[in-house]
Amino acid sequence: MSARDPAVAVCTVTHDDAEHIERWADALAAADRAGPALEVVVVDCASRDATRARLDRVRLCWPLRIVALEENLGFAGGMNAAIAACSSTVRWVLSLNPDARPEPEAMGALVECHRRWSAAGLRVGSVTGRLLREAVEGQPRRLDACGMRLAPTWRHFDRGSSEIDRGQYPRAEEVFGGTGAATLYDVEALRDVAIDGEIFDRDFHTYREDAELAFRLRERGWRSIYEPAARIEHRRLNLPARRRQMSADANLHSLRNRYLLRLYHQTPLNLLTTLVTAQLREALIFAAVLVRERRSIPAWRWLWRNRRRLRARAAVVRARRTVSAFEIERWFWRDARPLLDEPGR
Numbered sequence: 001m002s003a004r005d006p007a008v009a010v011c012t013v014t015h016d017d018a019e020h021i022e023r024w025a026d027a028l029a030a031a032d033r034a035g036p037a038l039e040v041v042v043v044d045c046a047s048r049d050a051t052r053a054r055l056d057r058v059r060l061c062w063p064l065r066i067v068a069l070e071e072n073l074g075f076a077g078g079m080n081a082a083i084a085a086c087s088s089t090v091r092w093v094l095s096l097n098p099d100a101r102p103e104p105e106a107m108g109a110l111v112e113c114h115r116r117w118s119a120a121g122l123r124v125g126s127v128t129g130r131l132l133r134e135a136v137e138g139q140p141r142r143l144d145a146c147g148m149r150l151a152p153t154w155r156h157f158d159r160g161s162s163e164i165d166r167g168q169y170p171r172a173e174e175v176f177g178g179t180g181a182a183t184l185y186d187v188e189a190l191r192d193v194a195i196d197g198e199i200f201d202r203d204f205h206t207y208r209e210d211a212e213l214a215f216r217l218r219e220r221g222w223r224s225i226y227e228p229a230a231r232i233e234h235r236r237l238n239l240p241a242r243r244r245q246m247s248a249d250a251n252l253h254s255l256r257n258r259y260l261l262r263l264y265h266q267t268p269l270n271l272l273t274t275l276v277t278a279q280l281r282e283a284l285i286f287a288a289v290l291v292r293e294r295r296s297i298p299a300w301r302w303l304w305r306n307r308r309r310l311r312a313r314a315a316v317v318r319a320r321r322t323v324s325a326f327e328i329e330r331w332f333w334r335d336a337r338p339l340l341d342e343p344g345r
Helices: 018-034 051-061 074-084 106-119 187-193 209-219 240-245 248-265 268-273 275-291 298-305 307-319 325-332
Strands: 008-014 038-045 065-069 092-096 100-102 124-133 143-145 148-151 155-158 173-175 182-186 223-234
Touching (some): 008 018, 008 074, 018 038, 018 051, 018 100, 018 106, 038 051, 038 074, 065 074, 074 209, 092 106, 092 187, 106 124, 106 182, 106 223, 124 187, 124 209, 148 209, 148 325, 182 187, 187 209, 209 223, 209 248, 209 325, 248 275, 248 298, 248 307, 268 325, 298 307
Parallel strands (some): 008 038, 008 092, 038 065, 124 223
Antiparallel strands (some): 092 182, 124 143, 124 182, 148 155
């Protein structure tokens, strides 16, 4: 690989994202000049606005590959198509939302973090940065995500989400996983966890697909690292606190995918340790859907209709695990792990 052969493939999935394209492209152009050589693949999932036209204009002044789909396959399906379109020479894939803008040095920081800890003997599958909410004049800057953490209620959270940025989370740490909005993945790791050639589970469509991939990486022994030097601005729209403002489709996928996560990745040990907390939350969710969110009821019907296929996939996922249930279980009870706490260090 020559000095300027693409080392990182930036994969972006768009759907009616015209308002973000110009700033996204400007951020990537600056990152390409400051860091490793980039290849950019955009999969447009049947946008109805001016997204395609603006992407075409970007292509005139700065090379990128555009894959146009005739239907909206969601983030999961779109990202699979983007990864499939990447060159064989790339070593890393960066999932990057169109509303996420890395600072010029962020790409280099992510790659350097992967190289440093891989050389130290860790099997690094992904590196995620310090995501910041879009700046609002007159208001303090807030964090968006500093890695992913799990909770015994079977929820997954972005560490630091909505906190005022006071310099917390200042050191590189091992975390459970990274948000799909901006995470660098090792291509070898993605190939290792693929099922039937599929990286992201297309059934997830949108929402929680990054957590599902994080589980599969963990279960195959791949580690995830948070690198604070990689700063990325993210204009996040969907948050748990804004559930009532989210689209009916987004809420339906969120509900459905919660059950898929547990079906694929809950172990007997975890069922025992989280029985009270998780089942209490399930009861609250059940009541809330019946009373306030009846448009999500089709999620339960879909799960029932597809139960045999989903159980078969769950069996495949379980059969591919190479780490103990106890190793995964510990991530339900801790926020992160210091990298210097490695055995033998």
